[in-house]
Amino acid sequence: xxxxxxxxxxxxxxxRRILDSALKVFADQGYSGTSMDAIAALxxxxxxxxxQYFGSxxxxxxxxxxxxxxxxxxxxxxxxxxxxxxxxxxxxxxYAGTVLRPEFLSLARLIIGxxxxxxxxGRAYQAAGPERMLAGxxxxxxxxxxxxxLTFDDAEMAAEDLWGLVLSAPxxxxxxxxxxxxxxxxxxxxxxxxxxxxxxxYSTDPATDLxxxxxxxxxxxxxxxx
Amino acid sequence: xxxxxxxxxxxxxxxRRILDSALKVFADQGYSGTSMDAIAALxxxxxxxxxQYFGSxxxxxxxxxxxxxxxxxxxxxxxxxxxxxxxxxxxxxxYAGTVLRPEFLSLARLIIGxxxxxxxxGRAYQAAGPERMLAGxxxxxxxxxxxxxLTFDDAEMAAEDLWGLVLSAPxxxxxxxxxxxxxxxxxxxxxxxxxxxxxxxYSTDPATDLxxxxxxxxxxxxxxxx
Amino acid sequence: xxxxxxxxxxxxxxxRRILDSALKVFADQGYSGTSMDAIAALxxxxxxxxxQYFGSxxxxxxxxxxxxxxxxxxxxxxxxxxxxxxxxxxxxxxYAGTVLRPEFLSLARLIIGxxxxxxxxGRAYQAAGPERMLAGxxxxxxxxxxxxxLTFDDAEMAAEDLWGLVLSAPxxxxxxxxxxxxxxxxxxxxxxxxxxxxxxxYSTDPATDLxxxxxxxxxxxxxxxx
Amino acid sequence: xxxxxxxxxxxxxxxRRILDSALKVFADQGYSGTSMDAIAALxxxxxxxxxQYFGSxxxxxxxxxxxxxxxxxxxxxxxxxxxxxxxxxxxxxxYAGTVLRPEFLSLARLIIGxxxxxxxxGRAYQAAGPERMLAGxxxxxxxxxxxxxLTFDDAEMAAEDLWGLVLSAPxxxxxxxxxxxxxxxxxxxxxxxxxxxxxxxYSTDPATDLxxxxxxxxxxxxxxxx
DNA sequence: TATGAATGAGCATTCATTCAT
DNA sequence: CATGAATGAATGCTCATTCAT
Numbered sequence: 001x002x003x004x005x006x007x008x009x010x011x012x013x014x015x016r017r018i019l020d021s022a023l024k025v026f027a028d029q030g031y032s033g034t035s036m037d038a039i040a041a042l043x044x045x046x047x048x049x050x051x052q053y054f055g056s057x058x059x060x061x062x063x064x065x066x067x068x069x070x071x072x073x074x075x076x077x078x079x080x081x082x083x084x085x086x087x088x089x090x091x092x093x094x095y096a097g098t099v100l101r102p103e104f105l106s107l108a109r110l111i112i113g114x115x116x117x118x119x120x121x122g123r124a125y126q127a128a129g130p131e132r133m134l135a136g137x138x139x140x141x142x143x144x145x146x147x148x149x150l151t152f153d154d155a156e157m158a159a160e161d162l163w164g165l166v167l168s169a170p171x172x173x174x175x176x177x178x179x180x181x182x183x184x185x186x187x188x189x190x191x192x193x194x195x196x197x198x199x200x201x202y203s204t205d206p207a208t209d210l211x212x213x214x215x216x217x218x219x220x221x222x223x224x225x226x
Numbered sequence: 227x228x229x230x231x232x233x234x235x236x237x238x239x240x241x242r243r244i245l246d247s248a249l250k251v252f253a254d255q256g257y258s259g260t261s262m263d264a265i266a267a268l269x270x271x272x273x274x275x276x277x278q279y280f281g282s283x284x285x286x287x288x289x290x291x292x293x294x295x296x297x298x299x300x301x302x303x304x305x306x307x308x309x310x311x312x313x314x315x316x317x318x319x320x321y322a323g324t325v326l327r328p329e330f331l332s333l334a335r336l337i338i339g340x341x342x343x344x345x346x347x348g349r350a351y352q353a354a355g356p357e358r359m360l361a362g363x364x365x366x367x368x369x370x371x372x373x374x375x376l377t378f379d380d381a382e383m384a385a386e387d388l389w390g391l392v393l394s395a396p397x398x399x400x401x402x403x404x405x406x407x408x409x410x411x412x413x414x415x416x417x418x419x420x421x422x423x424x425x426x427x428y429s430t431d432p433a434t435d436l437x438x439x440x441x442x443x444x445x446x447x448x449x450x451x452x
Numbered sequence: 453x454x455x456x457x458x459x460x461x462x463x464x465x466x467x468r469r470i471l472d473s474a475l476k477v478f479a480d481q482g483y484s485g486t487s488m489d490a491i492a493a494l495x496x497x498x499x500x501x502x503x504q505y506f507g508s509x510x511x512x513x514x515x516x517x518x519x520x521x522x523x524x525x526x527x528x529x530x531x532x533x534x535x536x537x538x539x540x541x542x543x544x545x546x547y548a549g550t551v552l553r554p555e556f557l558s559l560a561r562l563i564i565g566x567x568x569x570x571x572x573x574g575r576a577y578q579a580a581g582p583e584r585m586l587a588g589x590x591x592x593x594x595x596x597x598x599x600x601x602l603t604f605d606d607a608e609m610a611a612e613d614l615w616g617l618v619l620s621a622p623x624x625x626x627x628x629x630x631x632x633x634x635x636x637x638x639x640x641x642x643x644x645x646x647x648x649x650x651x652x653x654y655s656t657d658p659a660t661d662l663x664x665x666x667x668x669x670x671x672x673x674x675x676x677x678x
Numbered sequence: 679x680x681x682x683x684x685x686x687x688x689x690x691x692x693x694r695r696i697l698d699s700a701l702k703v704f705a706d707q708g709y710s711g712t713s714m715d716a717i718a719a720l721x722x723x724x725x726x727x728x729x730q731y732f733g734s735x736x737x738x739x740x741x742x743x744x745x746x747x748x749x750x751x752x753x754x755x756x757x758x759x760x761x762x763x764x765x766x767x768x769x770x771x772x773y774a775g776t777v778l779r780p781e782f783l784s785l786a787r788l789i790i791g792x793x794x795x796x797x798x799x800g801r802a803y804q805a806a807g808p809e810r811m812l813a814g815x816x817x818x819x820x821x822x823x824x825x826x827x828l829t830f831d832d833a834e835m836a837a838e839d840l841w842g843l844v845l846s847a848p849x850x851x852x853x854x855x856x857x858x859x860x861x862x863x864x865x866x867x868x869x870x871x872x873x874x875x876x877x878x879x880y881s882t883d884p885a886t887d888l889x890x891x892x893x894x895x896x897x898x899x900x901x902x903x904x
Numbered sequence: 905t906a907t908g909a910a911t912g913a914g915c916a917t918t919c920a921t922t923c924a925t
Numbered sequence: 926c927a928t929g930a931a932t933g934a935a936t937g938c939t940c941a942t943t944c945a946t
Contacts, residue, residue: 010909011908011909014909027342028342029258029343030256030257030258030259030339030340030343031256031258031259032255032256032257032258032259033256033257033258033343035935035936035937036936036937036938037935037936037937045910045911046910046911046912047911047912047937047938047939048909048910048911048912048938048939048940049909049910049911051937051938051939052908052909052910056937056938057936057937057938106342109338109339109341109342110339111402112335112338112339112401112402113256113335113336113338113339113340114256114339115335115401115402115403115404116253116254116332116335116404117255117256117259119403119404119405122401122402122403122404123402123403123406125402126399126402126403130398130402154419157415157416157419160395160416160419161391161419161420161423163394163395164390164391164394164395164420165387165390165391165423168389168390168394168398169386169389169390172356172394173352173356175338175341175348176337176338176341176348176349176351176352176356177341177345177348177349177352178341178342178345178348179345180349189383190383190386193380193383193386193387194387194390196427197387197391197423197424197427197428198423200426200427201422201423201426201427202423237926261918261919261920262919262920262921263918263919263920271927271928272927272928272929273920273921273922273928273929274921274922274923274927274928274929275926275927275928277920277921277922278926278927282920282921283920283921462930463929463930466930479794480794481710481795482708482709482710482711482791482792482795483708483710483711484707484708484709484710484711485708485709485710485795487914487915487916488915488916488917489914489915489916497931497932498931498932498933499916499917499932499933500917500918500919500930500931500932500933501930501931501932503916503917503918504929504930504931508916508917509916509917558794561790561791561793561794562791563854564787564790564791564853564854565708565787565788565790565791565792566708566791567787567853567854567855567856568705568706568784568787568856569707569708569711571855571856571857574853574854574855574856575854575855575858577854578851578854578855582850582854606867606871609867609868609871612847612868612871613843613871613872613875615846615847616842616843616846616847616872617839617842617843617875620841620842620846620850621838621841621842621846624808624846625804627790627793627800628789628790628793628800628801628803628804628808629793629797629800629801629804630793630794630797630800631797632801641832641835642835642838645832645835645838645839646839646842648879649839649843649875649876649879649880650875652878652879653874653875653878653879654875689905713939713940713941714940714941714942715939715940715941723906723907724906724907724908725907725908725941725942725943726906726907726908726942726943726944727905727906727907729941729942729943730905730906734941734942735940735941735942
């Protein structure tokens with residue numbers, strides 16, 4: 001990583017300020033509700049600068065979406081060898097901490113709200129976020145199946161089940177009601193219950209696993225999660 | 227219900243045309259993207275009439291949302307005594323047929339997209355739709371528990387699980403990608419799998435229930451569902 | 453011609469004010485140099501009203517040009533039986549009084565200046581103005597030929613010659629130099645000279661005709677011409 | 679003319695590129711329709727360079743016009759001793775080939791279109807082009823008069839007549855309708871006819887001259903004319 | 905000297921809203 | 926009661942011009 005010429009550094013900094021401001025305003029007001037003036041004001045640049053950097057409102061919107069999509073890549077990380085139940089537990093909390101963050105929810109609302117006008121963006125986001133996550137989860141679950149810890153026929157469905165059991169309910173609520181994010185206790189309830197059902201359906205040793213889950217649930221969230 | 231004077235009938239008809247047109251345009255273009263001109267044109271009335279009937283764009287939006295919320299009430303119907311598994315099966319297909327209808331999805335996208343600007347609306351919709359449905363489902367599940375057909379501790383969680391297992395995945399995809407609605411075969415896969423997991427976790431007689439589910443799955447969707 | 457409803461009368465009056473103002477501003481500033489604000493201000497209406505009446509700048513421009521084109525129709529009038537030379541004399545002065553009027557010149561400059569961007573308009577104006585005039589003149593000249601007063605082979609060329617001899621020089625100067633319109637005396641010189649050459653070339657009795665022309669020239673312009 | 683230092687050569691080359699590009703764009707889009715960006719892009723220089731070289735849009739426009747005016751000087755060349763009729767014939771074709779060239783017409787449209795906003799330019803162009811040409815022609819005609827080949831009182835009028843008879847019609851058409859330039863055959867008709875009228879009016883030996891003209895007309899355009 | 909980057913002011917156009925009829 | 930007509934205030938975007946480098 002070599003030093004950039006000052007021009008370039010300045011340009012990049014301004015580009016960053018514009019992108020950040022635009023994301024904020026778009027997420028807040030929607031595409032049509034957002035004015036280029038508002039973005040320029042928040043970024044502290046003039047309107048022509050906006051246009052010099054991004055060409056048009058639609059292109060600026062596209063640039064943000066592309067960036068957010070890229071940012072989302074690699075969200076799934078292989079867990080760290082704690083054993084099945086702690087891994088699922090950690091994963092659930094980690095993912096909840098990502099997916100229920102206010103900015104993440106705002107972005108999701110924006111994308112959903114504009115999906116009719118910008119279908120490619122909704123599709124691209126789907127491919128870069130949820131589908132990637134799903135693929136990672138499938139790999140993980142198949143590895144556990146190979147070890148004899150889980151049993152299922154259709155790995156994709158198993159991965160979907162995990163997500164649907166653990167996070168769909170709080171996320172749906174949060175999407176509709178931005179001001180009432182689930183509390184830590186709420187999440188504990190959703191996650192514990194979701195994993196319980198998952199393990200009942202898929203574990204090769206449900207009794208042990210459920211006991212371990214119960215213990216984790218009583219300790220509270222995994223460390224390092226919001 | 228007595229006959230209305232013609233003036234009133236006329237007024238009601240016009241009100242209806244306005245509401246229908248407005249819903250269509252709002253769902254299509256979002257709140258900010260919708261112009262009162264577009265609504266007036268589609269409804270075939272003049273703009274001042276719009277304002278006479280509904281006061282302002284925001285109030286018109288509110289009126290539509292209130293109406294849609296009311297329309298949604300009672301979406302849950304007690305099933306008809308076919309027994310647990312066919313009832314869950316029928317319910318899943320019926321609900322999928324509601325929730326994945328394009329107009330319903332458009333409305334949901336609209337509400338989610340505007341949830342930041344109109345938080346009461348998102349909240350109200352949540353209370354009138356999903357929560358009501360959830361309550362109905364809880365009652366149903368508790369009745370089955372009382373009959374000894376199901377076993378669980380937390381009825382709310384069980385109801386959430388059913389929804390999360392059966393419909394959250396296709397609905398989420400459809401929200402992001404309006405042009406790729408799930409096919410009948412896709413739905414069959416999601417519903418069959420979701421109910422299988424649900425029964426594994428909650429049925430008091432899983433072996434019998436899963437066999438019955440398998441039979442239904444091979445027959446295809448319940449009759450009368452889209 | 454029946455009385456119009458007041459709405460319509462009002463509308464027509466406003467339309468007229470807009471067209472007049474727009475013609476003035478366009479002729480003054482050219483198409484690109486004209487702002488809708490300037491037109492609206494001069495017409496005393498708001499900008500949206502402009503758009504309600506004429507849709508867009510380009511359409512407003514087109515409307516003006518169409519109207520001016522129609523106005524120009526019938527500019528050629530059969531002279532009134534004074535005999536060949538007085539008729540040509542009267543016609544020349546009448547036509548000079550039309551074609552060298554400042555507004556007419558401004559319009560011509562506008563059309564010529566925008567001919568590259570609006571080729572149909574230049575063409576349409578050509579067809580409605582000069583070509584129509586030419587056709588009228590051809591008819592007139594052919595009638596005089598039939599009477600034995602003139603002699604020529606190509607009536608179109610004869611008509612072009614008349615125009616080219618009498619008015620092309622002052623008009624060309626005026627097009628380039630709006631502030632120096634030819635004086636009455638200048639015109640007298642151009643017209644007298646042009647008709648003299650025309651008669652030398654085409655008259656069957658040049659001696660008599662030239663004498664008559666000389667007399668007219670000494671009396672000054674035909675009555676009723678500017 | 680000594681070698682210039684490279685800096686200066688570079689500067690001159692750049693100046694030239696700017697002037698050429700600007701002329702093209704101005705002629706195409708008119709003064710108001712032309713953006714400094716467009717000129718800079720076509721010239722391959724940056725906008726500040728434009729301003730450094732020419733100060734402002736208006737000054738750049740003035741510089742182009744001054745240059746074009748100078749370019750036009752000396753357009754009239756003494757003919758080469760072929761005798762009256764061939765000389766007039768050659769002159770007419772040569773002048774038609776200049777005045778009806780597309781770039782020349784574009785420039786004329788530009789000047790006429792902007793004559794109201796830039797009156798000095800129209801006036802200057804008039805003085806440098808047409809009037810100079812006219813003066814040359816007057817000298818030529820007076821020389822022929824001195825030789826007894828022509829007869830007239832007012833040399834200026836005779837010169838105007840020649841122009842008005844031969845070229846005003848095709849030029850006027852071309853000014854209004856840029857896409858329909860007159861064909862070679864059209865020009866032959868205009869020129870032959872115009873010279874015929876001129877000779878009838880001014881020649882001291884019309885019979886001989888008209889016969890010679892007829893022969894030239896049947897041979898077609900003078901050599902070396904477009 | 906030449907330029908990438910920046911901007912205040914202006915452009916055509918559209919919006920939610922309100923009179924006058 | 927309903928509407929044609931009107932408008933102040935934006936909106937997305939572009940322009941001639943000028944810094945900072």
